[in-house]
Amino acid sequence: MGAANTVPVEIHGLERRFGRRTALAGVDLEVFRGEIVGVVGPNGSGKTTLLRVVAGLLRPDAGEVRVFGRAPFAAPGSLMEVVRFAFAPPALYPALTAMEHLRHLTAIRTSAMPRVTGAECQRALEAMGLADRAHERVAAFSLGMRQRLALALAILPPPELLVLDEPTHALDPFAVLALRDVLAKLRADHGTAILLSSRVLAQVETLVDRLLVLHAGCRLFWGRPGALLDPESPRSLEEALFDRLRAAGAAPTAGPDRAAGPEGGTA
Amino acid sequence: MITRLELALLWRSRRPHLVAASLAVLLAAMLLGFFTGGESRAGLGGLFLAFASSHFGLVLVLPVFAAVEGSAQIAGEASSGTLLLLLTRPLGRRRLFLTKLAVAAGFVSLAAGALLAAAVVLGLALGGGGDLDLPPGVLAIVESPQHLGRGAAVARFVLTWPATSLALLAPLSLGFLVAAWIRRPLPAAATAVAIYVVGFALAEARPFADLRPWLFTSHMAYWGALFRADIPWRELALEAAVLLANAVLFAALAFRRFRLREER
Numbered sequence: 001m002g003a004a005n006t007v008p009v010e011i012h013g014l015e016r017r018f019g020r021r022t023a024l025a026g027v028d029l030e031v032f033r034g035e036i037v038g039v040v041g042p043n044g045s046g047k048t049t050l051l052r053v054v055a056g057l058l059r060p061d062a063g064e065v066r067v068f069g070r071a072p073f074a075a076p077g078s079l080m081e082v083v084r085f086a087f088a089p090p091a092l093y094p095a096l097t098a099m100e101h102l103r104h105l106t107a108i109r110t111s112a113m114p115r116v117t118g119a120e121c122q123r124a125l126e127a128m129g130l131a132d133r134a135h136e137r138v139a140a141f142s143l144g145m146r147q148r149l150a151l152a153l154a155i156l157p158p159p160e161l162l163v164l165d166e167p168t169h170a171l172d173p174f175a176v177l178a179l180r181d182v183l184a185k186l187r188a189d190h191g192t193a194i195l196l197s198s199r200v201l202a203q204v205e206t207l208v209d210r211l212l213v214l215h216a217g218c219r220l221f222w223g224r225p226g227a228l229l230d231p232e233s234p235r236s237l238e239e240a241l242f243d244r245l246r247a248a249g250a251a252p253t254a255g256p257d258r259a260a261g262p263e264g265g266t267a
Numbered sequence: 268m269i270t271r272l273e274l275a276l277l278w279r280s281r282r283p284h285l286v287a288a289s290l291a292v293l294l295a296a297m298l299l300g301f302f303t304g305g306e307s308r309a310g311l312g313g314l315f316l317a318f319a320s321s322h323f324g325l326v327l328v329l330p331v332f333a334a335v336e337g338s339a340q341i342a343g344e345a346s347s348g349t350l351l352l353l354l355t356r357p358l359g360r361r362r363l364f365l366t367k368l369a370v371a372a373g374f375v376s377l378a379a380g381a382l383l384a385a386a387v388v389l390g391l392a393l394g395g396g397g398d399l400d401l402p403p404g405v406l407a408i409v410e411s412p413q414h415l416g417r418g419a420a421v422a423r424f425v426l427t428w429p430a431t432s433l434a435l436l437a438p439l440s441l442g443f444l445v446a447a448w449i450r451r452p453l454p455a456a457a458t459a460v461a462i463y464v465v466g467f468a469l470a471e472a473r474p475f476a477d478l479r480p481w482l483f484t485s486h487m488a489y490w491g492a493l494f495r496a497d498i499p500w501r502e503l504a505l506e507a508a509v510l511l512a513n514a515v516l517f518a519a520l521a522f523r524r525f526r527l528r529e530e531r
Contacts, residue, residue, distance in 0.1 A: 018531075052530070052531070055351075055354075055355055056354075057351065057354065057529060057530040057531075058529045058530070058531065059529060077357060077358055077359030077360065077362075078357065078359075080355055080356055080357040080358070081357045083355075084355070085351070085355040087348075087351055089348070091347055091348025091349045091351060091352060092349065092352070093276060093349055095276065095279035095280065096275065096276070096279065100275065104271060104272040104275060105272070105352065105356060107268055107271065107272075108268065108269050108272070108353075108356040108357065108358050109356075109357055110357050113357065153352075
């Protein structure tokens with residue numbers, strides 16, 4: 001699993017519908033080893049659907065999805081040896097403590113995976129600012145603390161691909177900084193590829209190498225965040241994105257052919 | 268290990284306490300009825316009290332509980348979102364499904380064992396020792412008077428434990444099957460119980476007599492044959508086979524649905 005010559009995530013022409021509603025329309029995406037890719041878009045743009053297809057929880061209606069060279073829906077169990085996910089909102093067991101979550105869930109492993117020690121669990125909790133609440137039941141945790149615990153769970157043991165759905169949701173600014181440090185360390189130490197989604201570009205713009213902007217299931221932008229900017233107009237990245245979304249909103253029927261551009265390209 | 272997680276979750280949940288409390292109330296009500304009812308049967312002895320009071324729990328209460336427990340396993344996790352926690356671990360849906368089924372079956376079996384043990388202890392304590400005499404017609408278990416010595420009767424109670432555990436697998440698997448389709452625990456549990464009750468009614472209804480041998484609900488009290496002086500082993504094995512076949516069929520259908528379904 002996770003052979004050195006396989007690309008962590010390859011998606012070509014992904015389509016997914018829920019009844020008559022199109023959630024994803026012809027989305028292309030690649031995430032390489034050691035790369036951080038952000039998926040940004042407003043509510044209902046298809047971010048979570050995209051991540052759930054990558055996790056093997058949903059089937060694509062059309063197109064091809066490969067995670068380390070394998071179709072995730074067909075063999076999700078073995079893929080999870082090297083891939084970790086954290087979905088929003090964080091779902092945890094209220095009756096268990098933070099440490100029990102880490103101990104029990106990291107114990108679900110195959111013989112090919114490293115054993116996670118108690119010290120590693122403690123370090124993960126420290127990294128996410130939960131060390132002093134390690135032995136409290138999750139029922140007493142705030143949403144932000146649950147999010148921190150879900151993130152601590154996602155980094156144990158260090159994966160080759162980490163997929164995070166709205167990882168900054170409900171986090172305070174200190175926790176967002178801690179998360180950035182954790183992700184940077186994962187990438188530096190383990191070459192982990194990271195795919196994360198957010199509704200707010202400002203929370204991820206300095207973190208990601210490449211950005212996928214979705215609107216109504218279509219790819220509105222794909223490339224380096226700086227390529228969003230118009231060199232002749234000194235505006236912020238957030239404003240540039242808003243302009244594009246507003247333009248797309250003005251033409252809501254824009255299909256994937258019009259929306260998707262080449263790398264670093266525009267709609 | 269997923270088994271340790273499942274056991275920890277079961278231990279921390281309220282379910283064991285609720286089951287223990289409801290079975291205790293049932294036993295107390297039954298025993299109270301024997302001693303205070305107009306047609307008191309307390310004179311039949313402690314082992315008869317144990318048999319009669321556990322009978323209702325094993326035939327009526329525990330199957331309903333098993334159906335609810337089965338439906339709560341997957342539907343509860345799907346509803347709370349924690350199913351994603353498990354599905355995104357290197358586990359595989361087969362191992363997850365089988366572990367949940369095994370833990371639930373163990374729990375239901377323990378409940379049946381606890382009910383039997385409590386019934387025997389309370390029956391002997393309140394109704395006195397002595398042999399077990401079953402008059403014909405009582406609870407539709409025997410057609411002619413049966414007499415068992417005290418030791419033999421207690422041994423039959425012990426044998427009843429695995430026999431009822433097997434019988435309870437059918438409603439438990441039915442619960443899993445319903446929960447593989449209905450993602451919310453309360454509607455799933457209500458549906459599973461409704462199907463069980465309808466199956467029970469069909470097993471009793473005269474127009475469906477031809478269907479009766481194949482319905483698991485017709486055989487839920489098959490263990491009663493263990494209390495005959497001469498145990499009809501062949502008949503017992505056939506009924507156990509029907510129950511097991513129903514359980515395997517429900518579990519296989521539930522797994523097929525669970526393996527192929529999407530988690531939105």
